[in-house]
Amino acid sequence: MSRSYPPVPPGTHSSDYFEPNRGTHLRHPKHPRIVVPQTLSELTGPVYPYLFIGQPETDLTRQHSGQPIGERIVVSGSVLDEDGRPVTKTLVEIWQANAAGRYRHQVDLHDAPLDPNFTGCGRTLTDAEGRYRFVTIMPGAYPWRNHHNAWRPAHIHFSVFGPAFCTRLVTQMYFPGDPLLPYDPMYLSIPSDEARSRLISVLDWETTIPDTAVGYRFDIVLRGRERTPADPKSAGGPA
Numbered sequence: 583m584s585r586s587y588p589p590v591p592p593g594t595h596s597s598d599y600f601e602p603n604r605g606t607h608l609r610h611p612k613h614p615r616i617v618v619p620q621t622l623s624e625l626t627g628p629v630y631p632y633l634f635i636g637q638p639e640t641d642l643t644r645q646h647s648g649q650p651i652g653e654r655i656v657v658s659g660s661v662l663d664e665d666g667r668p669v670t671k672t673l674v675e676i677w678q679a680n681a682a683g684r685y686r687h688q689v690d691l692h693d694a695p696l697d698p699n700f701t702g703c704g705r706t707l708t709d710a711e712g713r714y715r716f717v718t719i720m721p722g723a724y725p726w727r728n729h730h731n732a733w734r735p736a737h738i739h740f741s742v743f744g745p746a747f748c749t750r751l752v753t754q755m756y757f758p759g760d761p762l763l764p765y766d767p768m769y770l771s772i773p774s775d776e777a778r779s780r781l782i783s784v785l786d787w788e789t790t791i792p793d794t795a796v797g798y799r800f801d802i803v804l805r806g807r808e809r810t811p812a813d814p815k816s817a818g819g820p821a
């Protein structure tokens with residue numbers, strides 16, 4: 583059994599080599615890609631103990647005894663297929679910097695404070711309508727040494743695992759109106775303006791919690807014309 587899906591339009595994904603993104607200079611495929619048909623063996627894989635995913639992993643502000651510093655936000659949306667149908671019970675994972683722009687990760691040497699009450703990782707399963715929801719804090723911008731005075735715009739990394747390793751989508755969500763976006767080679771490496779703009783979340787009054795947290799909506803499309811662009815292939819480290 584194999585399936586074919588509608589093609590992803592050119593310009594949706596960044597090319598393997600993008601001169602302004604230094605990380606792509608050495609780390610990119612040297613040979614043409616091989617298309618592997620998605621047969622049953624590609625579409626089935628390891629199953630995680632999803633039953634154990636609960637609130638501590640969807641609310642990143644309640645993973646420690648104290649409250650993290652920063653602006654609380656709600657990030658939610660739907661995972662959809664090429665026809666706009668919800669993708670249910672799929673694993674959505676996020677990771678992000680803290681409010682000061684620092685990751686809790688050993689290779690992050692940014693001279694900004696760690697927050698003892700913020701780890702920056704969460705995961706959940708989409709519900710029967712393909713929806714996910716996280717409560718977290720607004721991540722800070724951080725320098726990344728790609729070039730002189732290089733700063734990453736505020737962003738949250740997303741992984742949608744799908745049924746197997748080869749179906750995994752890794753991408754980044756940005757925030758509307760971020761003045762750093764036009765200067766970010768990671769964001770700019772996606773050729774199509776329209777596809778690139780799909781990585782920017784929208785302010786969402788429906789999910790905004792009065793007196794508590796502003797809501798942002800970010801829908802993820804796995805295939806077809808509206809496909810959510812993937813991370814630059816060669817991006818490594820806390821980028």
Ligand code: FE
Pocket residue numbers: 679734737739820821
């Ligand atoms: Fe990052």
